[in-house]
Amino acid sequence: MKRYLLFFFLVLLLLGGITGGLYWSSAQVPDFYQEALQEQVEPEVRQEEAKEFVQRSMQVVNDVRNHEPLWSQEFSEQQVNAWLAEELHQKYDKWVPNGVTDPRIRFEKNQVELGFHLTLSKWSGIISLKFKPWLMKENRLVLELEQARAGLLPIPIDEAITELIQEARKDGWFIEWGQMNDNDALIVYLDRRKPELPELTALAVETGLFRIAGKSESDAQ
Numbered sequence: 001m002k003r004y005l006l007f008f009f010l011v012l013l014l015l016g017g018i019t020g021g022l023y024w025s026s027a028q029v030p031d032f033y034q035e036a037l038q039e040q041v042e043p044e045v046r047q048e049e050a051k052e053f054v055q056r057s058m059q060v061v062n063d064v065r066n067h068e069p070l071w072s073q074e075f076s077e078q079q080v081n082a083w084l085a086e087e088l089h090q091k092y093d094k095w096v097p098n099g100v101t102d103p104r105i106r107f108e109k110n111q112v113e114l115g116f117h118l119t120l121s122k123w124s125g126i127i128s129l130k131f132k133p134w135l136m137k138e139n140r141l142v143l144e145l146e147q148a149r150a151g152l153l154p155i156p157i158d159e160a161i162t163e164l165i166q167e168a169r170k171d172g173w174f175i176e177w178g179q180m181n182d183n184d185a186l187i188v189y190l191d192r193r194k195p196e197l198p199e200l201t202a203l204a205v206e207t208g209l210f211r212i213a214g215k216s217e218s219d220a221q
Contacts, residue, residue, distance in 0.1 A: 049082030
């Protein structure tokens, strides 16, 4: 009898340890996200970086509107994170899903890491995504998902992606959810967007930097 009681106690201890370990793992904060939040930047500098991001974005818009034959632009990690911190919630909060706060990114060679704090009714923690953006061909963008985690725990995101695709299609985007290089991947057909977007011809992610290039619609004929 004592042997069975000991076995039962050990099983409970193991299950308790697993549950505690899972909770601990889900509550952990990815290094890149913690570093981004703790980065010591003077408010004036961060505001200037956010302003630079907006200016560079508007330059792309103006180049496209003015039918510039070729256009290109680059954005630094600091500029994007400054804009996320300074302007996203203040000016575009309706774009942000409920429960999502403090998004931050990191650019690495051929990879983007995105993290944000998610607050739900029964859980609060950091969601992080690691994906590789690349062009299958001009105007066909692939977002190859390499990792999705809650804290340190891998999580399935199929349901969220399905809802995202459904909403995007309502807005005129043509998106597929498939497999690339043994990873889940979003394939965005920019050339099927109505109204059509300018042609995206190049995309590159380097450490701390994101670059895009394209050509005007008149040159794409």
